[in-house]
Amino acid sequence: MLKSNQVTRRFGNFTAVDHVTMTLEPGHVYAMLGPNGSGKTTWMKMASGLMKPTEGEITFRGEVIGVNSRRHITYMSTEPFFYSWMTIRDVGKYYADFFDDFSPAVFDGLLTEMELSPEMKTRSLSSGMAAKLKIAATLARDADIYILDEPFNGIDLLARDEIRRAILRRAEPEKMLILSSHLVEEMEAVADIAIFMHKGKLIELRDLEEMRQRDGISMADRYRQIYGHVEVDAQ
């Protein structure tokens, strides 16, 4: 269980995340949605332990996010982050050296599936290849929580299909996936719960099936409703 309790992050006078409180459970794929600057990436970085909240705290199984939670939570940022001197094989070795739950066999399988050669230098990868490598390294861990920031960003349709398949294979009852993306319709096929954020605040957290049954609208429709309006009531 991942609990965000009144989490706030400020950068000078700018509040990127504003008192976000929510509880996320395993067995779900969460779609974190919102326009640019809504605080998705900042919240994700705090949940993965890379950034410290200004106020509030995020806990995993009752323990404040820190060194220990990094053993169970894996994060993929939207930007490439591998050391430029590394080859793809080095990336696999690096993950294997630091994470007990990393499977070199799964990593190799994902590389083959995504047509990436282990000998390639990370600095020579195209943006699409770098995105695939990020996914392969992240999903080769058998973590409890996968936090993927914009996993479909800047890649073609076929590569998106490969990545979607790889992500869905990780959607197991005891695992939790949190994804952010601007491709709302793409996310609808993957997620079962939507987290709508706006200007750093949590707008609502909705079960998509319940929303479709009760309100008769899709996640994309709800997105249009929320962000298409000028003013939205926050929680």
Added chain:
Amino acid sequence: MKALLKYEFRKTFAAKLMILGIAACAELAFLCGLYLFGKDPDNNVTVISTMILFFTAFGGVIFIGIQSVLTLHRDMNTKQGYMLYMTPRNSFQILGAKMLENGFSLLLAGAFFFLLGFLDVTLLFQRMGSISLLWDFLSDMLRSINTQITIDVHSVLALVLSMLASWMATVSTAFLADIVSAALLNGKKYNGVLSFLFFIALNVLMNWILRQFSFSGVSAVGNLYIESAVAVVYAAIMYVISALVMEKYLSV
């Protein structure tokens, strides 16, 4: 810790290889000069290669320290830092690996260039016989660094050790200033200037502390050893403060 150390060495490997390459070329030129043109009164190869070796040794040791600070800076201020800070390692381990890597590298480089220098001076003696001029030059050079030092292997070793320890302490000060800049002053106006002033102030403090441990009743060599030990303790204190700041305040 082993994995962290391994990757810290790997990050700086290419630059160290470059220093080694320059030293190898200069040494080759020195040996050629010594054995092919050694008796030639107009032989400049030995002189030039000796100068290159001398500057590579000093420059190399200084560069290793600066590179260590730059690597830390990149790890805190670019996306590559995610690779380091997403690992299940705390700030004491992360920074500890960086400081150990830097310490080992400085000591190895120091030992390497000391032995190389010792070997080259011995060869020079053997080849050229009486080299009183060179001897006088080396003695003068050493005295310009420390007036109480006489030229013998033990004194030179103590001097090299104290210079390395002081440089290590300076690098640890730069670590703290850079961490304060990234963790506490990030996004603030005049961040760079403030952290640089902080670095200068800490260096003044360090030099003042080192001066307090120079005793009149102790030999020059003894004082150098004491100074080295104090510098190492100072570096350790900088490490603890840096790791605490990093652990509590750093966001990447």
